[in-house]
Amino acid sequence: MPTSPDVLSVRALNRATLHRQHLIQRSDAMPLDLIQHLVGLQAQMPNPPYVGLWARLEHFHKADLTCLIEERKVVRAALMRSTLHLVTAQDYLELKPLIQPVLERQYRGSYGKQLNGLDPAEVAAAAREILRQQPLNNQDLGLKLQEVWPDHDPHALAQAARNFEGLIHVPPAGTWGHHKSALLSPGEVYLGEAVASRPDLGQLILRYLGAFGPATLKDISVWSGLTSLKPALQERQGVLRTFRDELGRELFDLADAALPDPDLPISPRFLPEFDNLLLSHFDRSRVMDAAAKEKVFTRNGIIRSAVLIDGFVQGLWKVEEGQKGNVLRVQMFQPFSKQDRDMLVQEGLKLLDFVAEEGTENQVQFSGF
Structure with missing residues (x-):
C-alpha cells in the first residue's frame, strides 16, 4: 500500500468525496444553496432528487424543493451528459452555453441522420416561436414542427429543439410524484433572462472539484460530457494541487479543500x-x-x-x-x-x-x- 502523502488511497478518495457531498454529516444549508454547491442533481425521474436532498440535509421537507421549482428558482433541463438535471436558475444560465457542445453532439449521434439536410438550429428557432405562445409536451411539439417540415420525423424534430434551443420542464413536471409528460418552455423565455455570454469553463471545473474531487481529467469529462478540458484546467493551476491515486493516475483538487481521515467512521x-x-x-x-x-x-x-x-x-x-x-x-x-x-x-x-x-x-x- 502506498504511503506517500502525494498518493491518495481509495478510502481517502471515498472520505473526501462523501465529505463534499454532505454524506458524512448532514448539512444545515438551505436546499437552494446545496443544489448550487452540487452543481445540480440528476433528475431523470421526479422523486430521486428529493431523496438525494433528504440524505444530505439536516432539515428537509418535500415542499422545500417543490416551492423552489414552482418559483422558478430551480429548473429541470437537459445539461451535463445531455441528461436531465435539476439546477438553480442561475446555474442554468451559466451552464447551458458551456454544455451546448455536449447537447449538440448527442443529438447528431442519435438523430442527425433523421434530419439529414435540415439545419437543427432552424428547427430550434421555430420551436422557440411555437413554445413562446404556450408550453407543449414533446409529442405535441414534434407534431407542430412536422407541420413546417412534413417529410421529417416529429420526434427527431422535437429532439432538435431540446438540444439546440434548451427546453425547461414546466412544473408540476419535476415535482414529487408527477410522472405525466412534461410541458416544455425555452429556457430564456421561461426565466426571462439570457444565458451567459462569457461562460467560464475553468470555474465549472473548480466547482466540480469542490463537489466531487479530488478527480482525474477523465472524471471531469465523464461528469460533464465535455472533452478538451486540459487548457481550462491548466489556466487554473494557481488554485489547484495534484495527487496520484493508487494506480498512478493524476488527481486534481482545490488547494484548500479538506481531506478527511480515511478511517473516519461513517454512518449508513x-x-x-x-x-x-x-x-x-x-x-x-x-x-x-x-x-x-x-x-x-x-x-x-x-x-x-x-x-x-x-x-x-x-x-x-x-x-x-x-x-x-x-x-x-x-x-x-x-x-x-x-x-x-x-x-x-x-x-x-x-x-x-x-x-x-x-x-x-x-x-x-x-x-x-
Whole structure:
C-alpha cells in the first residue's frame, strides 16, 4: 500500500468525496444553496432528487424543493451528459452555453441522420416561436414542427429543439410524484433572462472539484460530457494541487479543500436512484467495487437506489407502500454488523416517513447474500 502523502488511497478518495457531498454529516444549508454547491442533481425521474436532498440535509421537507421549482428558482433541463438535471436558475444560465457542445453532439449521434439536410438550429428557432405562445409536451411539439417540415420525423424534430434551443420542464413536471409528460418552455423565455455570454469553463471545473474531487481529467469529462478540458484546467493551476491515486493516475483538487481521515467512521446512508455520487466519475471504485456496480447499474440504463455501509455501496433498497403500512426492503450484498443493521433500521424508518404515505406499521426488512 502506498504511503506517500502525494498518493491518495481509495478510502481517502471515498472520505473526501462523501465529505463534499454532505454524506458524512448532514448539512444545515438551505436546499437552494446545496443544489448550487452540487452543481445540480440528476433528475431523470421526479422523486430521486428529493431523496438525494433528504440524505444530505439536516432539515428537509418535500415542499422545500417543490416551492423552489414552482418559483422558478430551480429548473429541470437537459445539461451535463445531455441528461436531465435539476439546477438553480442561475446555474442554468451559466451552464447551458458551456454544455451546448455536449447537447449538440448527442443529438447528431442519435438523430442527425433523421434530419439529414435540415439545419437543427432552424428547427430550434421555430420551436422557440411555437413554445413562446404556450408550453407543449414533446409529442405535441414534434407534431407542430412536422407541420413546417412534413417529410421529417416529429420526434427527431422535437429532439432538435431540446438540444439546440434548451427546453425547461414546466412544473408540476419535476415535482414529487408527477410522472405525466412534461410541458416544455425555452429556457430564456421561461426565466426571462439570457444565458451567459462569457461562460467560464475553468470555474465549472473548480466547482466540480469542490463537489466531487479530488478527480482525474477523465472524471471531469465523464461528469460533464465535455472533452478538451486540459487548457481550462491548466489556466487554473494557481488554485489547484495534484495527487496520484493508487494506480498512478493524476488527481486534481482545490488547494484548500479538506481531506478527511480515511478511517473516519461513517454512518449508513440510503441513496436514491440516479444519485450524483454514483454517476460523476470515470473510476467509481471510490464508492463501489465492480461487483456492486453490476448490481446497481442495469442494462436498460436505470441506476438503482443504493445503500452505503462504511461509505461504500453494499446494498439496494426499495419502498413498498401498503394500506396498513410501508416496507423498506433492503437487499445487502454481503454480511454486515449488528451495529450497521441497527443504524440502517433507524435511518430506514426516517426514510419511510419521508417518502411514503402515512402508515401505522412501517418496517425495514432485510434480504440478500
